Amino acid sequence: MATISLEHVTKRYPDGTEAVRDLNLDIADGEFIVFVGPSGCGKSTALNMIAGLEDISDGELRIGGKVVNQLTPKDRDIAMVFQTYALYPHMTVRQNMAFPLKIARIPQEETDRRVMEAAELLELTEHLDRKPANLSGGQRQRVAMGRAIVRNPQAFLMDEPLSNLDAKLRGQMRTSIARLQQRLKVTTVYVTHDQTEAMTLGDRIMVLRLGQMQQVGSPQELYNWPANLFVAGFIGSPSMNFMPGQLADGMLKWPLGDVPLPAQRVQALRDEKAARDVIVGIRPEEFEDASLVETAKRDRGSVVNVKAEVLESMGSDVFAYFPVPKPEGAQMAELERVAEEVGSGDAPGSSSTFVARLDPATQAREGAPFDLWFDTQKLHLFDASTGKVLGR
Numbered sequence: 001m002a003t004i005s006l007e008h009v010t011k012r013y014p015d016g017t018e019a020v021r022d023l024n025l026d027i028a029d030g031e032f033i034v035f036v037g038p039s040g041c042g043k044s045t046a047l048n049m050i051a052g053l054e055d056i057s058d059g060e061l062r063i064g065g066k067v068v069n070q071l072t073p074k075d076r077d078i079a080m081v082f083q084t085y086a087l088y089p090h091m092t093v094r095q096n097m098a099f100p101l102k103i104a105r106i107p108q109e110e111t112d113r114r115v116m117e118a119a120e121l122l123e124l125t126e127h128l129d130r131k132p133a134n135l136s137g138g139q140r141q142r143v144a145m146g147r148a149i150v151r152n153p154q155a156f157l158m159d160e161p162l163s164n165l166d167a168k169l170r171g172q173m174r175t176s177i178a179r180l181q182q183r184l185k186v187t188t189v190y191v192t193h194d195q196t197e198a199m200t201l202g203d204r205i206m207v208l209r210l211g212q213m214q215q216v217g218s219p220q221e222l223y224n225w226p227a228n229l230f231v232a233g234f235i236g237s238p239s240m241n242f243m244p245g246q247l248a249d250g251m252l253k254w255p256l257g258d259v260p261l262p263a264q265r266v267q268a269l270r271d272e273k274a275a276r277d278v279i280v281g282i283r284p285e286e287f288e289d290a291s292l293v294e295t296a297k298r299d300r301g302s303v304v305n306v307k308a309e310v311l312e313s314m315g316s317d318v319f320a321y322f323p324v325p326k327p328e329g330a331q332m333a334e335l336e337r338v339a340e341e342v343g344s345g346d347a348p349g350s351s352s353t354f355v356a357r358l359d360p361a362t363q364a365r366e367g368a369p370f371d372l373w374f375d376t377q378k379l380h381l382f383d384a385s386t387g388k389v390l391g392r
Contacts, residue, residue, distance in 0.1 A: 002064030002077075003029050004050060011211075021211045023059070034202035036192055037234070038341055040164065042211040043191045044159055049158050050189060052076050060224060064154055079148035082162040085140040087132040093119075095352035097146045098183045106152075111150075118146040119352050130164065138169045139311035141346050142176070149180075155187040171372070174200055187325055195235055199223070207231050208342065210338040228280060229387035238284050241354045242335055243324060244384065245280040252379065254280045256304045259376045261391075269391040277333065278382040281380035284319070287356030289364055292373035295373040301375045308364045309353070317357045322372070325352065337386070366389055 004027040011020040020042040027033050035043040048054040050061065057108040060070055068076050079100075094115055119125045122142040132140055141161060148156055156217035161177075162170045178201055181188055192198055198205045199219045206216040207230070215227040219235075224234035232240050246252030250266045252259040261269075262387050288305045306322040356372060364370045381390040 003027060003062070003358055004155060004187060004189065005060075005062040005233040006046075006050075007060045007062075009046070009049060009055060009061060010057045011042070011049060012057035017225040017318045019211050020049070020208075025206060025211055025213070025216065026372070027189065028186060030187055031182045032188045032190065032203045034190045034192060034198040034199060034205045034258060035208060035209035036195055036205055037278040038303075040210075041341075043193075043208050045211075046208070047157055047159055047189060047191045050155075051078060051080055063118045077154045079151050079153040079156055079171075081141075081144050081148050081156065081161045083163045085132070085164075087131055087140060087143060089345055092129050092131055093124060093135070093146075096132070096203060097150055100151050102146060114152075114383075117132055117147075118149045121149065122176070123185065137165050138167075138173055140295075141165065141173060144178075145180070149184070153186070155189065158190045159186065159189075160192055162192075170197075177201060179291055181243075196237060205235075207234060208213060225392065226380065227389055229281070229382045230341070232281050232382070232389075238319065238357070239354050240281045240283050240380070242281050243354075244258055245278050245381075246278055247274060247278055247381075250375040252278075252280065252381075254283050256374065257302060257380070259302055262377065265391045269381070272390060273391045275385070277384040279318055279382040279384050279387075281382065282378065284357040286375040287320075288373050289358050289359065289362040290373040292300050292359050292361060293373045297356045298373060301373050303371050304374050305369050307369045308366055308370050311364060313360065316360065318364070320356045320358050320362070320364055320372075321353050322356070323352055324354050328370050380384050 311321040
């Protein structure tokens with residue numbers, strides 16, 4: 001196991017394009033860190049520089065305290081698991097897992113021991129004499145992981161290893177990877193565009209946008225205290241709701257009514273000399289059917305009358321979609337840029353519809369108005385021009 005440190009690491013291509021820009025990150029020994037972001041954000045490029053598959057244009061990379069910029073991949077003592085399983089079809093599971101040890105001229109007795117240990121860990125023992133064509137997608141991915149495990153590397157690097165699996169298998173494999181990390185305690189860097197994988201797997205998450213790190217922290221930190229509009233919109237499912245608003249005399253004015261802000265927050269906004277125009281964010285979880293909210297809790301929020309256009313019952317929750325006015329202007333332009341980068345029609349700013357996650361006991365009905373409560377203390381405020389969080 002080893003620490004991994006990136007100091008001012010940049011990847012610049014001959015045409016001047018910077019895929020990764022001035023990346024600074026310290027990964028602790030035994031830590032599981034996830035690089036997440038939309039396609040083209042630079043997460044795989046950053047991983048490939050750690051692996052040695054991409055040259056570093058500027059900056060310094062250390063693994064285990066040793067500068068490795070000029071070392072080849074085989075000399076960095078790391079193991080990679082790719083999106084494609086990259087198994088040899090003519091070899092059995094046992095032979096595929098043993099192959100890197102054979103290349104390294106590890107004695108047969110030691111090779112057999114390591115393969116059996118990895119097979120037991122990954123529940124592949126009964127499949128050791130089968131070939132990849134006779135395995136399911138999840139089993140093939142476990143074989144690919146076993147091939148990495150037998151090497152006893154300093155670090156595992158995983159590049160979207162679950163992308164080729166169906167939804168059910170992805171859920172099962174997430175659990176397997178988390179259990180594996182807990183047992184092996186090997187430093188792991190995991191790349192994904194799926195924020196659900198990031199939230200459930202990582203000790204910490206690094207969010208990238210256009211080659212630049214936006215925020216790094218625990219899943220709960222990124223969820224509760226996003227550093228900017230992009231992180232807030234990318235982390236969480238369904239996405240955070242956003243709408244332009246204005247600050248005036250300790251009040252927030254936005255499409256869901258005028259909201260008085262707590263004195264402490266008003267002072268923080270004054271200290272930051274926050275602009276009048278802001279973007280307001282609220283997560284679907286901070287709404288509730290007003291008829292189900294206790295009086296003590298109701299007093300710390302606000303109630304607005306809305307009409308549910310669509311209700312989706314998920315069993316444990318009901319998602320209520322309701323229209324809100326969609327103003328035009330520079331604030332909406334910034335929201336739409338974020339929506340385009342996230343790459344989803346449901347992304348922030350892409351529609352004039354809010355979504356609320358309600359208790360299944362809600363009496364809301366499609367097409368009918370009802371009173372909706374929201375927690376005004378959980379509103380997020382962002383600078384309309386820079387997207388930076390305000391008043392924290």
